Amino acid sequence: MESHHGDNRHVLAESGVWVVNAGTTSSPLASLQKSLWRFSAVTFLPANYPRSVSEDYAPYQICNILQNFCSKITGLLGTQSTFKTFGVGDATATAAAATITTVLQDGSGMLGQILFTYGFGSHMDEHIKVWRYSADVFFDAAIFLDILAPNLPRKYFVFTACCASVLRAICGVTAGSTKSSIYQHFALEENLGDIHAKEQSQSTLINLIAMIFGTLIIRMAHEDAAWIWGLFIFFSVLHLVFNYIGVRSVVFSNLTADRMQIVIKSYLSSKGAEMMTPSQVAPLESILTLPSIPVEMGISLEHLATQARLQAPNESSDAKLLAELAAAWEGKKYMAARTPSGVAVALHDGCEVKDCIEAFFCGLAWVQLELPDAVAARQYIQSHFEPFYQSLATKWDVDRKLYFNDNGWRSRWKLTKKD
Incomplete structure (x- = not known):
């Protein structure tokens, strides 16, 4: 390496290639431009931009x-x-x-x-x-x-x-x-x-x-x-x-009813071969109108019985309907019933994020695949939900709070593992 201080040049040798670099002295105009850029960056851009913010x-x-x-x-x-x-x-x-x-x-x-x-x-x-x-x-x-x-x-x-x-x-x-x-x-x-x-x-x-x-x-x-x-x-x-x-x-990675509906419909249509990413879902999200979601989450047991009675008007009492639903969903932290407009879901007060995802997946699968009853819906969930969830967790943030068309009700019933 050869240095000439008098003319402010540095001659560097790297891998046999000789490069001549100008000194650090800059013109007043260049200094002003740098100062303006530094002022603009500090005033108008987040610190450590762009790595401190998401790509969108x-x-x-x-x-x-x-x-x-x-x-x-x-x-x-x-x-x-x-x-x-x-x-x-x-x-x-x-x-x-x-x-x-x-x-x-x-x-x-x-x-x-x-x-x-x-x-x-x-x-x-x-x-x-x-x-x-x-x-x-x-x-x-x-x-x-x-x-x-x-x-x-x-x-x-x-x-x-x-x-x-x-x-x-x-x-x-x-x-x-x-x-x-x-x-x-x-x-x-x-x-x-x-x-x-x-x-x-x-x-x-x-x-x-x-x-x-x-x-x-x-x-x-x-x-x-x-x-x-x-x-x-x-x-x-x-x-x-x-x-x-x-x-x-904007590309969100957390799950809402709208995003889940898009993801699940694609997953079911492809028979489990496709799991959409947040960037693929973003262009399909509703913006101009509120989305139509056929799954109503977090309803009371009384409302669940009312909805179930619409499908079984000859049942003698709400208590009997709820007993049948509890038997059908034994061991699950949710109970679902078919309604004229979709599926209604009651959530147990001990349900966690994964249970809510499973309940929503169950409701949409029940509607989209036109499953005949709760027994068929449960059988489908038993064999298909876990692969869906594992694939979902690789693309989406499944640990954050979910916004799933939730009415806010949580109920208690005895949870017994199904044999």
Whole structure:
């Protein structure tokens, strides 16, 4: 190895190949570029990116940034219309009237948020992609009402404004709850807080750019209704398209009813030859609508007896029906009964994750293979579930909590091993 300090060069010999490297001295421009890149990386990217996040982080965040830009533009259009609704520019408008309208709006939003959380809050984790996409649908619907309000008779102003506030509040609940679950999935190094912080930085920057761009657009529109509606439709469509692509790109490895249904149907159709991976399932998950799941998990014993009676109306009592079901599923931590729409499953309070997977597999196999009764369903499970589970465990995270269309009931009955 030969070194020349005077001209700042180093001559290196590796495997007989001579390489001349320039010194470490860099130009001011290059130093500035490095400093800007370092600042951007520290401010906008999670620490140790990309190894600290999952592979689907980048495509999701790119779409998230683009949809944030579009939503900010439509939000500015809605704000302009809201000011008109409150009477900005109208000599007859009063501060008291605007205050009352604001109070009614905020109150409606708060009440709507509470009622929505009561009805749907427990189902967010089960259908993350559906609710994440729905959040932006609610947002665009709220902006639509904001823009529509000034064009309605004055007596409808308050009602329309309150409806928009409710939709905006529901958007906040669904977006906030599902976003947390999605970012938890991205975090590979227990860096959820870092990912959240960097997402906020990204959103702040893109919102600042969108505010400048949106202000220019609003000035060009000159409150022309055709322009405003055209811009709203254009950016709302882009908003929903980017959000759809982003949500679709997320690849979860935990199991939900929707993912399990896709996996089990493929497995049964291939007669056990194919076990779909998370990346194969992701493009098939429901986003626009809640999936139809024929297996109802975690019902009460009373409800199970009611469902079983629909298939055996001549039985004398619910107790006899439950005794027959207990005998059919002896030794199992679940009992299943055929219903007109699928299969209902009662779960024992000692059931574990694997038992829930088995019960769900049993229900879907019973429906898809059109097995005649509980005895046939149990016989099928006895010979086919264990190979399915072993294959499933190689591709999916089977140890995490399952979200299986669960009604939450757990019951107790005597568990006796079947001979």
